Each structure stands twice: as C-alpha cells, then as structure tokens.
Amino acid sequence: MAATPQNPATPRRKVSRHRGEGQWAAGHFTPLNGNEQFKKDDDGLNVRTRIETIYSKRGFDSIDPNDLRGRMRWWGLYTQRKPGIDGGKTAILEPEELDDKYFMLRVRIDGGRLTTQQLRVIGEISQEFARGTADITDRQNVQYHWIRVEDVPEIWERLEAVGLSTTEACGDTPRVIIGSPVAGIAADEIIDGTPAMEEISRRIIGNPDFSNLPRKFKSAISGSPLLDVAHEINDIAFVGVRHPEHGPGFDLWVGGGLSTNPKIGQRLGAWVPLDEVADVYEGVISIFRDYGYRRLRTRARLKFLLADWGTEKFRQVLEDEYLKRKLVDGPAPDQPVARWRDHVGVHQQNDGRYYVGFAPRVGRVDGTTLTKIADLAEAHGSGRVRTTVEQKMIVLDVTEEQVDSLVAGLEALDLTVHPSPFRRGTMACTGIEYCKLAIVETKARGSLLIDELERRIPEFDEPITININGCPNACARIQVADIGLKGQLVLNDEGEQVEGYQVHLGGALGLEAGFGRKVRGLKVTADDLPDYVERVLKRFQEEREDGERFAAWVTRASEEALS
Numbered sequence: 001m002a003a004t005p006q007n008p009a010t011p012r013r014k015v016s017r018h019r020g021e022g023q024w025a026a027g028h029f030t031p032l033n034g035n036e037q038f039k040k041d042d043d044g045l046n047v048r049t050r051i052e053t054i055y056s057k058r059g060f061d062s063i064d065p066n067d068l069r070g071r072m073r074w075w076g077l078y079t080q081r082k083p084g085i086d087g088g089k090t091a092i093l094e095p096e097e098l099d100d101k102y103f104m105l106r107v108r109i110d111g112g113r114l115t116t117q118q119l120r121v122i123g124e125i126s127q128e129f130a131r132g133t134a135d136i137t138d139r140q141n142v143q144y145h146w147i148r149v150e151d152v153p154e155i156w157e158r159l160e161a162v163g164l165s166t167t168e169a170c171g172d173t174p175r176v177i178i179g180s181p182v183a184g185i186a187a188d189e190i191i192d193g194t195p196a197m198e199e200i201s202r203r204i205i206g207n208p209d210f211s212n213l214p215r216k217f218k219s220a221i222s223g224s225p226l227l228d229v230a231h232e233i234n235d236i237a238f239v240g241v242r243h244p245e246h247g248p249g250f251d252l253w254v255g256g257g258l259s260t261n262p263k264i265g266q267r268l269g270a271w272v273p274l275d276e277v278a279d280v281y282e283g284v285i286s287i288f289r290d291y292g293y294r295r296l297r298t299r300a301r302l303k304f305l306l307a308d309w310g311t312e313k314f315r316q317v318l319e320d321e322y323l324k325r326k327l328v329d330g331p332a333p334d335q336p337v338a339r340w341r342d343h344v345g346v347h348q349q350n351d352g353r354y355y356v357g358f359a360p361r362v363g364r365v366d367g368t369t370l371t372k373i374a375d376l377a378e379a380h381g382s383g384r385v386r387t388t389v390e391q392k393m394i395v396l397d398v399t400e401e402q403v404d405s406l407v408a409g410l411e412a413l414d415l416t417v418h419p420s421p422f423r424r425g426t427m428a429c430t431g432i433e434y435c436k437l438a439i440v441e442t443k444a445r446g447s448l449l450i451d452e453l454e455r456r457i458p459e460f461d462e463p464i465t466i467n468i469n470g471c472p473n474a475c476a477r478i479q480v481a482d483i484g485l486k487g488q489l490v491l492n493d494e495g496e497q498v499e500g501y502q503v504h505l506g507g508a509l510g511l512e513a514g515f516g517r518k519v520r521g522l523k524v525t526a527d528d529l530p531d532y533v534e535r536v537l538k539r540f541q542e543e544r545e546d547g548e549r550f551a552a553w554v555t556r557a558s559e560e561a562l563s
Contacts, residue, residue: 022214022294032295035172038066039212044074044171051075052153060101060149069095074173074211076106076166077152080145080434087432087439087489087499090471098436103147105130106169107159111179111197111221112140112387118162119385120374125155126367134370135443136363138230138427138476139218140178140387141169142370145434167206172213174204174285178229180222181386181394185349190240191223191248196277203278210285214292214300217285218257221277223248227333228341230389232256232264232513233480235302236284238277239333249273251333254284254314255306258474262515263303268315271330283322287314336510339463339549342390344424345417346403354398358410359419362428362446362468363391372413380406391427421464422453427477431470431487438470440487440499445526452530457537464550466533468501479515480507482550483533490523500525505536505562506554517554519562536562 020028022036031037047067055063063072068079079099090098107122114122122142126134129151130144137143147155159165168174177197184192200219204210220229223240231237231253238250250272256265272280284302293299306314319326344357360369377385377395380402386394393415398406407417416423426449429435431442446468453460467481471488478484484507490500502523504516524532537550539561544553554562 020295021299023291024294025290028294033297035070035297036294038070039172041066042071043208043211044071044173045168045206045208045211047071048075051149055149056151056153063149065096068099071171072103073171074168076108076169077147078104078106078170079436080104081432081436081438087487088497090432090437090439095436101148102145103149103152104430104434105144105147105152105155106137106166107142107144108165108167108169108176109140109142109387110177110201111183111194112181112389113179114385114387115162116374116377116383116385118164119377120371121158121162121164123367123370123374125158126370129155130367132366132368134365134367135430136360136365136387136391136393138363138389138391139176140181140389141176142387143430168211170216172215174210174213174217174219177201177219177221178234178389179220180224180228181388182224182228182343182347182349182355182396183222185351185355185396186224187348187350188225189223189350190225190242191250191274193221193223193238193240193250193274193277196238196274196281197221199278200281203282204285210289213285213289214294215297217288217302219281221250223250225334225336226338226341226343227336227510228343228389230477230480230509232509233258233262233477234265235288236281237265238272238281241271241331241333243271243328243330246271246273246328246330249330250277251330252280252327254311255303257301257303258477258479259301260472260474261298261303262474262479263307264513264515265303266306266311267332268311268318268327269329270315270327272327279323280318280327283318286322287317291317340424341510342388342392342424343394344392344419346407349397353396354400354403355394355396356398356403356406356410356417357388357392357394358415358417359392359424360415361423361450362426362443364443364447369413369415373410373415376406376409376413380409420450420454420458421460421462422450422466425463425465425482426450426468427465427481428468429470429475431468435470437473438487439489440470440501440526442468442470442476442487445529449530449533453533453537456530456534460537460541462540462550464537478504478507480509480513481516482506482508482554483536484516485524485529488523490525492525492527498525498527501529503532506551508549508551512551517562519559522563
C-alpha cells in the first residue's frame with residue numbers, strides 16, 4: 001500500500017527524546033554534564049587524602065584537573081585568578097589560562113561563632129601562609145588567598161586543633177549554616193537556634209549521604225526579631241516566631257537565592273519547634289538531593305524546583321515522603337523594627353554585660369588585625385567574637401566598665417563602632433583581584449567610595465546599603481541593596497571600554513523584601529561612581545517624604561532623578 005502523502009502545508013513535527021532533568025528520584029542517574037560525572041566518579045570528600053598524600057608533596061602541577069577545578073572545593077579550595085588578567089578576558093580564556101598556582105581557602109564558621117583562640121589561629125595562619133589576607137565574607141566565613149597546596153595539610157591541622165575546619169565550605173554541598181551572631185545573648189531574642197545548628201552540623205556536614213547535591217545548598221537559622229541572617233535568599237531558613245499555642249519556634253522558608261536568576265524564598269506556612277529543626281532540615285536537603293535538577297547547572301538550585309512545584313506540593317512531599325508526619329501550621333515573622341540588622345554599636349546582653357559590633361572596610365581585614373582583635377577582646381574580659389552576614393564583627397561579654405576602653409582600642413585599629421552610614425552599609429565581594437569570575441575591581445573601589453561619600457555628604461544620616469559585585473553572580477547581594485552595583489565593562493565618554501557597573505536601585509531585605517529597580521541603560525564607570533552615588537543620594541534628600549526610606553523613594557522617583 002502506498003504511503004499517504006504528507007500535507008506540505010503542515011510542518012513536520014520534530015521528534016526528540018527528552019532526557020529529563022537529571023532527577024535521581026525519577027531514576028535519572030546517568031550524569032548529564034561534566035560536573036555530575038566527576039561527582040559520580042569519586043565523592044568530593046575523598047580528595048582530602050590525595051591532597052595530603054600526593055598533591056601537597058608533588059606540588060600544583062600534579063593535581064588532577066577534576067580535583068583542581070571540582071572536588072577540591074569540597075574542602076574549601078578554589079584556584080585564584082592570575083594577576084594581570086583584565087576583566088575583558090574573564091569569559092574568553094580557558095580555566096587553565098585563568099588559574100594561578102595559588103588557592104583561595106575558605107574557613108567554615110557556622111553561625112559566625114569564634115573563640116578568641118580560634119580567631120588568633122586564623123590570624124596566625126593568614127600571616128604565615130596567606131600573605132596576610134583574611135577577608136570576612138557576607139556568609140560569616142573567612143577567606144584566605146595565596147595559599148599553596150603544599151601548605152594545606154598544616155593549615156588544616158592548625159584549624160582543626162582549635163575546632164575549625166574547611167569541610168564543605170565550597171562545592172555542591174551543604175555550605176556554612178549562617179546564624180544570628182548574637183544567638184543566646186541578645187536581650188530581645190525570640191529563640192536561640194544554636195542547638196539546632198549544632199545538631200545539623202553533627203548529622204549533615206561531611207556526611208557522604210549529602211555530599212553530592214545538584215549544586216550548593218545555603219542555610220540560615222536565627223531567632224532574632226531583627227531577621228539578621230538574610231533568610232529570604234537562602235535555600236532553607238528557619239526564622240524565629242512565637243506560635244499562639246505552642247510558643248517560640250521557627251517559621252520555615254525555602255527556595256531563596258540570587259545570582260543571575262534571583263528568587264525570594266517562600267514560606268511553607270509551617271511552625272517548627274527547636275528539637276525538630278534538624279529533622280526538617282534533613283528532609284528539605286534530601287528533597288534537593290533527590291528531586292533537584294542536575295541536567296543544567298543554571299537550573300540546579302532548589303529555587304527552580306520550588307518554582308515548578310509550588311509551596312503546597314513541596315510541603316506535601318516533605319511531610320509524606322521524608323518526615324512521615326504533618327507539620328504544624330504557624331505564623332509569619334513580624335517585620336523587623338530596625339533598618340540596621342548588623343548589630344554594630346554597643347548593646348546590652350541578656351545577662352547585663354554588653355556586646356560591641358564594629359565595621360571593617362568592606363570586609364577587608366588581615367591576619368595581623370585579627371590577632372589584635374583577639375588580644376583586645378581578651379584584654380577586656382571576652383573570650384568570644386562573632387562575624388556577621390554584613391561583613392562585620394562583634395565582641396561579646398564585655399562588662400560595662402570595659403566598654404569605653406574596648407571601643408577606643410577598636411577605633412585605633414580603624415574598626416569603628418560608630419561608623420558613618422556609608423562605612424556601615426557598603427559591602428563588596430572579592431572582585432577581580434583574586435576571583436576568576438570577576439570583571440572589575442570591588443574592594444578598593446568600595447573603600448574609596450566610602451571615603452568620598454563621607455567627605456562629600458557628611459550630614460547624610462539615613463540607613464543606606466551599597467553592595468558592589470565584580471560580576472553578575474551576586475555574591476555581594478546586589479539585587480537586594482538600596483544601591484546595587486554589578487560589575488561589567490562599559491564605555492566612557494571617549495568611547496573607551498573601562499571598568500564600570502550596572503546599577504540596581506531600591507532592593508531590600510526584611511522590610512518589604514524585594515529586588516532593585518534597573519533603570520534602562522543606567523551604567524556608570526568606576527571613576528564616575530562617587531559622583532553618581534552622591535548625585536542620587538542628594539536627590540533622595542531633596543525629594544523624600546517624612547520617614548521615607550530610600551527604597552520606597554526609588555519606586556516613585558523619575559528615571560531622570562535616578563540617572
């Protein structure tokens with residue numbers, strides 16, 4: 001029988017076989033990209049043995065490429081950028097052309113909790129092995145640069161001798177658990193999440209059952225009414241609330257994250273008591289491991305699964321497949337009463353003593369300074385310090401009689417306890433100085449911007465956040481800042497390609513959380529940055545209504561006023 005001819009007006013349908021999203025729970029175990037392949041070939045946790053027994057003895061050139069640019073991240077190690085490579089080559093050169101023979105090493109500091117002994121060891125390692133570098137990140141960690149693989153085993157030995165580690169500080173793993181830096185001591189705290197954080201660490205961190213996730217997994221726990229851990233942009237967050245029947249506990253949020261496709265986390269509407277937080281955490285991270293998308297790296301975060309499922313299905317799967325019980329419905333957290341959530345300044349603790357928060361410049365410190373902070377804290381009766389998610393630090397447990405002397409000692413180190421809004425509100429990522437993804441410089445630009453704004457607008461006294469990022473990946477949270485600056489190459493007035501920033505305006509966390517406004521075509525060169533920020537802030541001062549925040553003004557301001 002002759003075949004029936006096709007209607008030429010009807011387009012032929014292309015038949016293709018969909019390979020799925022690489023979800024293990026759907027039976028898709030075949031690796032669909034190089035990252036999934038090297039994780040299947042060998043667990044990233046196993047690379048430590050090779051670092052200790054082979055690479056540290058034979059040197060950088062002996063490192064297997066899949067370890068170098070993959071598994072070594074499971075132990076906090078990233079290759080850093082070769083000096084002298086400009087931002088225009090970031091996306092052009094191959095990884096091996098960008099790699100220097102030195103590493104960034106991230107020290108994991110869950111909850112930002114440090115003893116003065118631990119801080120001193122961090123400082124000493126910086127001085128001996130990292131050319132003095134030691135930046136405080138916006139996830140409460142400390143990052144070194146210029147680390148040689150030959151020195152890594154000794155660094156680990158020293159860190160672990162005082163209870164610190166770099167385990168899963170990077171990689172497709174459960175990253176550091178950020179927490180309220182004043183957990184257990186704040187006079188206004190709803191609930192102390194420290195026991196839950198410790199139980200999660202005991203169960204999850206370094207556990208091979210959770211060391212191969214689709215991508216990184218970011219976590220936050222805080223019982224502070226200030227909402228001080230940026231809970232809206234974490235994969236999972238537990239936020240302190242008071243249930244009308246059950247008392248203090250946590251509201252559960254999932255699916256937050258920034259980068260190039262930002263999403264605000266969503267409430268599941270569930271109240272979680274303190275002793276069940278670790279169970280719920282394990283359930284959520286298991287959903288991510290089993291159902292997370294592994295086919296495309298750009299969709300391999302929990303926020304994409306949540307967007308497809310919705311909160312109702314996510315909660316149902318969590319309850320039915322993982323917890324095997326229903327969660328209790330609960331209230332949303334109250335809006336924070338304060339704009340600043342960094343704990344800078346002098347504050348009374350729940351035991352009558354005081355904690356003192358201070359502001360380094362854009363998170364940039366050094367090993368010598370860190371050891372001096374440890375010495376100062378101990379000299380004033382403290383054995384505990386904290387890092388914050390705003391690149392700040394806090395000394396705990398200071399008696400009233402010791403406060404003024406400690407403040408003076410910190411100020412002498414240029415660690416101000418009473419900073420200007422610009423010093424207090426400016427953050428910056430690592431930038432092109434060390435980061436292979438960066439396009440522009442950030443830390444020095446941020447420090448210069450602080451100085452210029454303090455000089456030009458000394459009377460400005462409104463809370464303002466200025467976040468500077470060296471690339472589109474939003475490590476410095478540009479989309480949720482009052483003024484967010486995304487590094488890119490731009491044209492100056494002479495038509496030359498120079499370092500600059502795309503501008504985001506009016507983002508926020510806590511109070512009316514949301515992403516900043518992008519004015520069409522609004523870009524600024526790095527050299528013109530102080531002029532631009534000064535101009536916009538002065539217009540805000542002129543046009544604002546009584547009590548109006550910068551972010552609120554931005555929503556109604558004209559494009560002319562913002563340019």
